[in-house]
Amino acid sequence: MQNVSSSFFQSAWRRLRKNKGAVFGLYLIALAVLTGVFAYLFAPDHSPNANRMTVEIGGQKPGFSMLFFMLPKSKSVxxxxxxxxxxxxxxxxxAYIPVYSWQQAGDSIIVQRYIDEGVAERQAYNIKNRDAGLSSIIVKKTxxxxxxxxxxxxxxxLIVGVRVSLAVGLIAVVISLSIGIVLGLVAGYFGGSADKCIMWFINVVWSIPTLLLVFAITLALGKGFWQVFIAVGLTxxxxxxxxxxxxxxSIRELQYVEAARALGFTGFRIIFRHILPNVLGPVMVMAASNFASAIVIEAGLSFLGVGVQPPQPSWGLMIKENYNFIITHNPLLAISPGICIMLLVLAFNLLGNGLRDALDVRSE
Known part of the structure; x- marks a missing residue:
């Protein structure tokens, strides 16, 4: 039995590798995971939540460059x-201070501080902060x-925000699969009253629009990082x-299940030792599909203001904060997080389609 199972999964893996769409999806997911793990090493802004604010340069277009006078903070970090x-x-x-130009005069540095396009203010600063032990420097950032x-x-x-999308997808998948697998196994194997009760509950939940149900759970649990994960997973x-x-x-009527019953095995042992391993194929496909759905739902919740809260970066929240720029001079501020959502969802959908084809035993 173990050899048959191993041979099946090896064959499935070979078929999956031949599916170009699934391989492309795997590469995108691997890139997203790598980016999420090392986000603060890859991101130009390594401050917590990439939340370094410089209001004077707000709403600038891609490729914008500026000189910054880096003034040591009064407190030691x-x-x-x-x-x-x-x-x-x-x-x-x-503290990052945008400047047009600068010049050193003795123990001071004189800068033309950037206020707005074509507007500057002359200011002077001490070169060295003895309390912090750091020297002031001028850097150029793009x-x-x-x-x-x-x-x-x-x-x-965007780089730090990939963590939110991957985390909400992972936790939502774990929650949804745990509940769905247990209820599906119990309803399908035992039937009768258990099946009727579980199906009634499933139909009631299914009749409620997903977004409305997420709203209700989110409002009950409160706004926050972990609350939105639980809310998405429960839907x-x-x-x-x-x-x-x-x-x-369909499986419970097969001969090996009848043989297990004849040997006196308990129902739960038959379910988890003999039936569950044989339904893992559809479970893997559903996991990829739920992952993609969770990313979209989280982005929608954050856009509506009931998901991840500022200043934590979320792609949906970034669209909300910058969607006004779509009809003005800089639409890429809102389009770029939308493209990231699209690519990550596409990757999981492609992987799900590849898993569905690879695990289809009828293709053997």
Whole structure:
């Protein structure tokens, strides 16, 4: 039995690798995961949540460059250890002041501070902050995708924001599959009153619009990072339960299940040891589909203001903050997070289609 199962999955893996769409989806997902793990190392803005605000340069177009006078902050900023920086970023030890030009005069530096396009203000600063032990410096920064209305780097927030999409997808899939698999197995195997009760509950939940149900759960749990994960997960289990129930109803009549009953095995042992491994194919396909759905739902919730809250970067929240620029001079500020959502959802849909074809035993 183990050899047959191993041979089947090896054959499925070979078929999956031949599917160009699924391979492309896998590469995109791997790139997104890698980006999410090392987000603060890749992002030009390594501050927590990529939330370095420079209001003077808000709403700038892609490729915008500016000189910055980096003034050490009055308080000393403790440098985080590597893993803490990897997880939460590093607080800036400098205040970033945009300038047109600068010149040094003794112990001071005189800058033409950028106020607006064509507007400057002359200011002088001490070169060295003895309390912080840091020297003032001038750097040039380029914002490859522009800045939002608060002057934050769009590219950095896109990079850090991939964590939210991947996290909400993963947690929602775990929750939805856990509930859907258990209810589907119980309903499909035992039938009778258990099946009727579970199906009644499934039909009631299914009759409620998904977004409305998410709203209700979110309002009950409150707005926040973890609340939206739970809310999305609790709305995606219905399709999984229905599919698993249908699969189990056909499998429970097979000879090996009848043999297990004849040997006196308990119902739950038969379900989890003999039936569940044989329905993992549809489960994997549903996992990819639910992952894509969770990303879209989270983006919609954040856009409507009931999902991830500022200043935490979320692609849906970025669209909300910058959608006014679509009809003005800089539409890419809102379009770029939309493209990221589209590509990640496309990747999981392509992977789901590839898994469906690869795990189809009728193709053997």
């Amino acid at each position: 403790q440098k985080s250890v590597f893993f803490e920086r990897l997880l939460n970023g590093q607080e800036d030890a400098y 914002f490859w995708l522009g800045t939002d209305k608060f002057g934050r780097d769009i590219l950095s927030r 995606l289990w219905v399709n999984t339960a229905r599919i698993i129930r249908t699969q189990v109803m």
